[in-house]
Amino acid sequence: MQQQDEFPVSRRALLKLIGASAGGAAMYEAMVEMGYAATSDFAGPIKLSGAPKGASVLILGAGLAGMIAAYELRKAGYKVQILEYNDRPGGRNWSLYGGDTYKEMGGVTQHVQFDKGLYFNPGPWRIPYHHQGILHYCQMLNVAMESFVMVNNSAYVHSTRAFDGKPKRYREVASDYDGYTAELLAKATSQDKLDGLIDEDEKDGLLQMLRRWGALDKNYEYRKSDAVSTFRGYDVPPGGGLNSISVDSEPLPRKELFNSSLWLARFLPKIWEFQGSLFQPVGGMGMIGKAFGKLLNGVIKYDCKVTSIHQDEKGVTATYIDTKKGGAPKTAHADWCVCTIPATVLSQIPMNVGAPMRNAIDSLSYIPAAKVGLQFKRRFWEEDDAIYGGNSYTDQPIFNISYPSHGFFSKGPAVLLGAYAFQSTSTYSFESLSAQDMIKAALEQGAKIHPQYNKEFQNGVAVAWHRVPWTLGCSGGWTDEGRTKHYDNMCAVDNRIVLAGEHCSRLPAWQEGAVLSSLDAIKRLHQRAVTA
Amino acid sequence: MQQQDEFPVSRRALLKLIGASAGGAAMYEAMVEMGYAATSDFAGPIKLSGAPKGASVLILGAGLAGMIAAYELRKAGYKVQILEYNDRPGGRNWSLYGGDTYKEMGGVTQHVQFDKGLYFNPGPWRIPYHHQGILHYCQMLNVAMESFVMVNNSAYVHSTRAFDGKPKRYREVASDYDGYTAELLAKATSQDKLDGLIDEDEKDGLLQMLRRWGALDKNYEYRKSDAVSTFRGYDVPPGGGLNSISVDSEPLPRKELFNSSLWLARFLPKIWEFQGSLFQPVGGMGMIGKAFGKLLNGVIKYDCKVTSIHQDEKGVTATYIDTKKGGAPKTAHADWCVCTIPATVLSQIPMNVGAPMRNAIDSLSYIPAAKVGLQFKRRFWEEDDAIYGGNSYTDQPIFNISYPSHGFFSKGPAVLLGAYAFQSTSTYSFESLSAQDMIKAALEQGAKIHPQYNKEFQNGVAVAWHRVPWTLGCSGGWTDEGRTKHYDNMCAVDNRIVLAGEHCSRLPAWQEGAVLSSLDAIKRLHQRAVTA
Secondary structure (H helix, E strand, C coil), X not given: CCCCCCCCCCHHHHHHHHHHCCCHHHHHHHHHHHHHCCCCCCCCCCCCCCCCCCCEXXXXXXXXXXXXXXXXXXXXXXXXXXXXXXXXXXXXXXXXXXXXXXXXXCCCEEECCCCCCCEECCCCCCEECCCHHHHHHHHHCCCCEEEECCCCCCCEEECCCCHHHCCEEHHXXXXXXXXXXXXXXXXXXXXXXXXXXECHHHHHHHHHHHHHHHCCCCCCCCCCCHHHHHHHCCCECCCECCCCCCECCCCCCHHHHHCCCCCXXXXXXXCHHHCCCEEEECCCCHHHHHHHHHHCCCCEECCEEEEEEEEECCEEEEEEEECCCCCCCEEEEECEEEECCCHHHHCCCCECCCHHHHHHHHHCCEECEEEEEEEECCCHHHHCCCCCCEEEEECCCCCEEEECCCCCCCCCCEEEEEEEEECCCCHHHHHCCCHHHHHHHHHHHHCCCCCCHHHHEEEEEEEEXXXXXXXXXXXXXXXXXXXXXXXXXHHCCECCEEECCHHHECCCCCHHHHHHHHHHHHHXXXXXXXXX | CCCCCCCCCCHHHHHHHHHHCCCHHHHHHHHHHHHXXXXXXXXXXXXXXXXXXXXXXXXXXXXXXXXXXHHHHHHCCCEEEEECCCXXXXXXXXXXXXXXXXXXCCCCXXXXXXXXXXXXXXXXXXXXXXXXXXXHHHHHCCCCEEEECXXXXXXXXXXXXXXXXXXXXXXXHHHHHHHHHHHHHHHHHHCCCCECCECHHHHHHHHHHHHHHHCCCCCCCCCCCHHHHHHHCCCECCCECCCCCCECCCCCCHHHHHCCCCCHHHHHHHCHHHCCCEEEECCCCHHHHHHHHHHCCCCEECCEEEEEEEXXXXXXXXXXXXXXXXXXXXXXXXXXXEECCCHHHHXXXXXXXXXXXHHHHHHCCEECEEEEEEEECCCHHHHCCCCCCEEEEECCCCCEEEECCCCCCCCCCEEEEEEEEXXXXXXXXXXXXXXXXXXXXXXXXXXXXXXXXXXXXXXXXXXXXXXXXXXXXXXXXXXXXXXXXXXXXHHCCECCEXXXXXXXXXXXXXXXXXXXXXXXXXXXXXXXXXXX
């Protein structure tokens, strides 16, 4: 997948070539056969070289986009410097550990009280296998990776409006949906109700598949049986020795299931970014930012709040305030600038770019999101519920409970993700709670799924992204219209300035978006610099 | 899940109680709500005590069943001794490392040439989350566990009889099956073809679910689109910066898909034992047996081939030959005996038990299975195909290719499971090949999915379980008739002898079967001993 050319050819460029060539179809076939069937838009390690003598680049923001820009441009021969608002590298690549403090907009400060070794990722928390860009940098930085458990058949799905508000296991709901779907389609097929929809010679294959997939009986019915229990779980699983016969479980009533919103459980794991395998860095997502910061030792200036950005024929000047030491505003200057400041913040900073980029920045609103990390005395989800990693879902504002994919079976306290309110109708009201109330709400809502919450809770931390001072939102919330009108203007180089970050990508909210955006931005800035 | 009572109450016993009580339904509801919804038939750590003074137990076989029996009975106060055929503990719990040798029936010896740190599990290789018995002992033994990746959406499914024999990604096949299934059922529903099969007030919920689950368009069609690509993958995924628009992928033709056998891909991950989360011990499955062997230091006598078992009013005597030192047959004697020797081997050993147990032993045939471990120069499945762990499936005799769930992203050689031929029509012919030919066949068949095989292969090892001298088969192959007629007789205590092992369970081939069988057997043997 990773080519070693000076200028690696992207799948995109290759497809264009193929499209333009006579033997295109055959070439594409060959690509697919060679395992090149589209996994990533990452074209392999970028290899820029030949920076104009003495050329310099000022980078605003030490998140992933900014640090990748600094690393790759430095390698190409540029003098680079990063100004960063926080006192740490990483930006939204961020883990909170015991002893950390987090001060949100408005001044409320949380002191994280987690036990040693426990952490919580307020921002990104999982990396799908096809995010080859971020995975490349993890390898380069020797960031150790471990499996992230996304789908756990033992986890819960919960609706306040179905099954008397009682949580169901994912395996039950998924199996019953599949089973009833298979039953209906198999009966319709075998009763010749699908005439006009399906050919005669498709029926056998379909019926055979449906019977196995849905665990249907010989009459194409989905009903209590050993076969069905093999999918949805048993009331008593098979055992050993005498008196070990299994007791089958009873499927959920079809009508109640179909009219519940629990189909979410079937939908989420199918999404491209949630498909396995997935990974997380050992010790917290923030390990990537930390490692990158170390690599860029001396390049990053922390505690710098940028107050204006000015470009002219000679270069770019950023004015900034030292937020720790205070004092008079200072300036940093370079020939070129990569600006990764989120559009929410950037829209408040004077910057002399053209109307197209300015309008793009001003038009982009950010998606709200909030996360709560909760420490409990013990892993009751493992010990009582046999849930090891993975996610439970509910229609309450907390939406998502995620169990740690690490430290399985360990004794003592552990931290889980107690809420991930994200871009749903209830997100706004949840996110507007104070940190303390958000933790309280997460406990109340979570206790409907795990009654153990009440007894086992120790401490928590809540991050509402619209109150994070340096992003004022979770991620770029592009609408289709906004994309059409503004996206290219957001990404285009404006004289000496180019923007980068997840908001300048088609993978908003994902670290991969920041990576791919940065690589594309610096490639174009470099081209401009060498031809300037 | 694990109760701390002296005699832990099993789910089974609790259900019996509930069934016999007036408020049964309510009690069961309460259990379910408390998270006790059936996950395992393991009732928690067994706590036997009060062995009759000086009582002794002879255990035959140092596999998991035998070692658990020895450990728990020793704790209860019995004098215990194990005779083991091999020169190591574990039995089928077994990993092969570089430097190991394996001598099969007939005398052919393989010298394992894997690089340092690489291994292959000829026997069990994954532990589902609900196998709480084996997981309990792993915790007790401090065996470190890591996630086992079962479902990988990026892995391949392959049929020699479909799509010109070209492998497809799991995500494509699964998404297209779901999509076409949803399309057919949604159309039939919306066109009122399901009259008599579904009520009017179920239709809305069903259609809403099918549309999202199947990524259908507004006409309920499953066709090339961004929504569909979000499930099955893109020709070019969305990127960052300019020129980053994704290119959608084309679904496989419906008829060809339905008439292929690739629905297997949808079926396998739904099976109870293959559902996530799953685990593997760090460093190989054999780490469990090794740790247990260390714990039972001095209890296990290795290299002992049992040649006869005799019981009388006073006790049980086993006659055995030291296979390393030779010499005259020796004897071991105890009051009671737990015999875990596989039925295949035991049927050839004189043992004075009643006709019911003898017939049970003689009647049980064992399932054939063969596995091949292959070392390659590099992880081409990761580097070229973006497959990290998980399984590819084919209709060729090798059936299953499994990629390591550990050491992701590492450079240098790695070992994958190149074949797991198991109880299919082609297993017999594959398993009858010599080890050398089996490796050759695994390479030829695997190359149809991974052409890189030819260039990257370094060395391999093959284990055909019917040629493993101490099992002569993979696991107990119970038929329904056999179970009805013989199973209880196999498990019942015969005077002073009780049998244990996966063949004495309803989870054949799984380590959990051996664990639960052993716990049940020693509980009953202990009861007999204290009342004798």
